[in-house]
Amino acid sequence: MRLFLYYDHTATYIPNPKKKSFLCIGLDVDLNKIPKHLLKEEDPIFAFNRAIIDATHHVCVAYKPNTAFYEAYGIKGWQALEKTINYLNDNHPEIYTIADAKRGDIGNTSTMYAKAFFEDLGFDSVTVAPYMGKDSVEPFLAFKDKHTILLALTSNQGAFDFQTKSVDGVELYKQVLETSKTWRNSENLMYVVGATKAEFLGDIRKIIPDSFLLVPGVGAQGGNLQEVCKYGMNSSVGLLINSSRGIIYASQEEDFAEAAAQKAQELQLDMSEILSL
Numbered sequence: 001m002r003l004f005l006y007y008d009h010t011a012t013y014i015p016n017p018k019k020k021s022f023l024c025i026g027l028d029v030d031l032n033k034i035p036k037h038l039l040k041e042e043d044p045i046f047a048f049n050r051a052i053i054d055a056t057h058h059v060c061v062a063y064k065p066n067t068a069f070y071e072a073y074g075i076k077g078w079q080a081l082e083k084t085i086n087y088l089n090d091n092h093p094e095i096y097t098i099a100d101a102k103r104g105d106i107g108n109t110s111t112m113y114a115k116a117f118f119e120d121l122g123f124d125s126v127t128v129a130p131y132m133g134k135d136s137v138e139p140f141l142a143f144k145d146k147h148t149i150l151l152a153l154t155s156n157q158g159a160f161d162f163q164t165k166s167v168d169g170v171e172l173y174k175q176v177l178e179t180s181k182t183w184r185n186s187e188n189l190m191y192v193v194g195a196t197k198a199e200f201l202g203d204i205r206k207i208i209p210d211s212f213l214l215v216p217g218v219g220a221q222g223g224n225l226q227e228v229c230k231y232g233m234n235s236s237v238g239l240l241i242n243s244s245r246g247i248i249y250a251s252q253e254e255d256f257a258e259a260a261a262q263k264a265q266e267l268q269l270d271m272s273e274i275l276s277l
């Protein structure tokens, strides 16, 4: 049986035969979707996240708050994000954390984005858009023991607008993969590939056989876990599969945390089965 390798803060992959999971849970908190009784709490977003984390941390290896869901609530949302990452780092330091912020700008601005997520908040990684090129991404890569997760081929329909178009005979997403390998500190790169694009994973693995991939889009967006694993898994697993709404909104009643745990466990059991093949 292959051992699952999970990521730890020392930037090494550690065998973790116990968890048998490569599940990332997306903490995309929408106040219109969380159980009504939580709205009475002083910080409903954090109360929700804490309950979800307490109920699911044993079956997942990563959490990914999408910052849009926090920024939308202004200062209170940002405070809830800070409490969430602190809660994770204090109570589950072995769990990998992703700030899904999709940043990227001219160099000095990218450095400030990187400081915000890596230094101030203490995330392990941040998602970054490749569109502005090398000097917009290298400032993120300069941070030791931190990962930059570059958008390669995204899960949405609009991915076909630009990412799969050929420039000089090569699709743009392939150029992103090839070119980014030449950037300084490229060993700190991971890539986003949508679960809805599983059929592209064979080609992607030819270019980046060893890189870790963040794969969102199972659950609510219809991506298929088995397909993703068939084409995207490498000998170290090499995948973090994210589900957000499909797990955290399994119930909008008092039992929301148990319902989320149930959904997360279903995915973990599927993963465990795949790992034992």
Ligand SMILES: O=C(O)c1cc(=O)[nH]c(=O)n1[C@@H]1O[C@H](COP(=O)(O)O)[C@@H](O)[C@H]1O
Residues within 6 Å of the ligand: 026, 028, 066, 100, 127, 153, 154, 155, 156, 192, 193, 194, 216, 217, 218, 219, 220, 221, 242, 243, 244, 245, 246
């Ligand atoms: O970077 C991402 O995580 C991301 C990339 C992508 O191509 N597609 C995608 O859905 N995501 C994010 O992954 C999460 C998916 O959420 P669910 O569809 O609810 O599971 C959201 O936070 C999206 O913003």
